[in-house]
Amino acid sequence: EDQVTQSPEALRLQEGESSSLNCSYTVSGLRGLFWYRQDPGKGPEFLFTLYSAGEEKEKERLKATLTKKESFLHITAPKPEDSATYLCAVRGSGAGTALIFGKGTTLSVSS
Amino acid sequence: GAVVSQHPSRVICKSGTSVKIECRSLDFQATTMFWYRQFPKQSLMLMATSNEGSKATYEQGVEKDKFLINHASLTLSTLTVTSAHPEDSSFYICSALETASGGVYPFFGPGTRLTVL
Numbered sequence: 001e002d003q004v005t006q007s008p009e010a011l012r013l014q015e016g017e018s019s020s021l022n023c024s025y026t027v028s029g030l031r032g033l034f035w036y037r038q039d040p041g042k043g044p045e046f047l048f049t050l051y052s053a054g055e056e057k058e059k060e061r062l063k064a065t066l067t068k069k070e071s072f073l074h075i076t077a078p079k080p081e082d083s084a085t086y087l088c089a090v091r092g093s094g095a096g097t098a099l100i101f102g103k104g105t106t107l108s109v110s111s
Numbered sequence: 112g113a114v115v116s117q118h119p120s121r122v123i124c125k126s127g128t129s130v131k132i133e134c135r136s137l138d139f140q141a142t143t144m145f146w147y148r149q150f151p152k153q154s155l156m157l158m159a160t161s162n163e164g165s166k167a168t169y170e171q172g173v174e175k176d177k178f179l180i181n182h183a184s185l186t187l188s189t190l191t192v193t194s195a196h197p198e199d200s201s202f203y204i205c206s207a208l209e210t211a212s213g214g215v216y217p218f219f220g221p222g223t224r225l226t227v228l
Contacts, residue, residue, distance in 0.1 A: 032215065043117075043204050043219040044155070051214075087154065091215070097143055097208060099217055103154045 002027045002092045006102035013078055013109050021073040021086055021105045029093030033071050035064050036087040038104070044087055047073075078109045113139050113209045117220035124195055125228055132190045132223045134205030140185035141207035145217070146178075149202045161188045195227045 005024045013019055025033065032051055036044035048057045050066040057064050061082065063074040073086055085106045089099035114137040124130050134144060142163045147155040159180050160168045167180035177199075179191040188207075192199055204222045208215055 034217065036219070041202075041222070041224070043115075043222045046216065046218055049214060049216065091217075097215065098145055098157050098160055099206075100157075101154045 002090060002100045004088055004090055004100055004102035006086075006088050006105050008105060009103065010106045011108070013075075013107065015079055015109055015111045016077045018074070018076045018078070020075070021088075021107070023071040023073070023088030023102055024069060025071070025088075025090045026069075027090045027092035027100075030090060031093060032091040033066055034089045034091070034099060035062075035071070035073055036089065038085045038087055040085075047086075075107070078107070080109050080111050083107055083109045113137075113207070113216065113218045115205065115207050115218045115220040117203075117205055117223050119223060120221060121224045121226075123226045123228065126196055127194055129191055129193045130195055130225060132192075132203055132205075132225075134188045134190070134207070134220050136186045136207040136209075136218075139207075139209045141209065142185060143208045144182060144188040145206040145208075146180060146188075146190050147204045147206065149204060149222075155204060158190075192225065195225070197227045200225055200227045 003026045007022045035047040038044045048064040053068045061076050065072045085104045087104045089101045116135045118133045144161045146158045158173045161180045161182040163182045169175045182188040205220045206217045
């Protein structure tokens with residue numbers, strides 16, 4: 001069964017304090033690992049898609065990396081506006097075209 | 112990025128009534144759309160997969176007669192919650208698949224907050 005586990009559940013950072021969020025996954029035939037940002041009361045906002053181990057993608061203060069078992073979302077020098085819930089999801093060969101989501105990491109950045 | 116809209120954004124209804132939620136892909140065609148529901152502080156749970164021109168595929172435990180899905184065109188899918196009850200109160204989010212440059216990109220709508228009194 002495809003499964004996604006995110007840690008930590010919640011993370012509090014000071015502005016400028018870099019850190020990483022973890023996404024561990026088990027999936028039969030990975031066809032993509034996705035990172036989204038979700039603000040309260042809104043739908044997920046697409047950030048990255050990673051397809052193969054060793055792949056990295058960057059966007060502003062965010063960098064996503066992928067290994068065969070997990071993905072990291074690195075946040076460099078975060079700002080208060082980076083506060084949100086970050087969701088990781090996978091698409092496997094056994095899940096059709098739907099995404100399987102983790103429970104998310106809620107990030108709070110204080111100034 | 113691609114844009115997916117949902118309407119309405121919020122709806123309050125009485126128990127026993129039906130509510131229709133629309134999901135539109137605004138600048139791309141989507142043969143496949145998905146419907147999720149999300150409870151407070153929980154992640155997204157897939158309800159059903161909607162394919163244009165065919166019947167939706169429902170996840171285990173989701174009542175197909177209660178949650179009616181219609182995907183009549185390549186840009187529109189609708190979810191109708193029939194005979195709504197308070198336990199159906201939730202945040203409903205749709206997703207549409209954009210395929211470009213050999214990749215598959217699921218984009219999400221802004222969600223619909225349903226409150227059943």
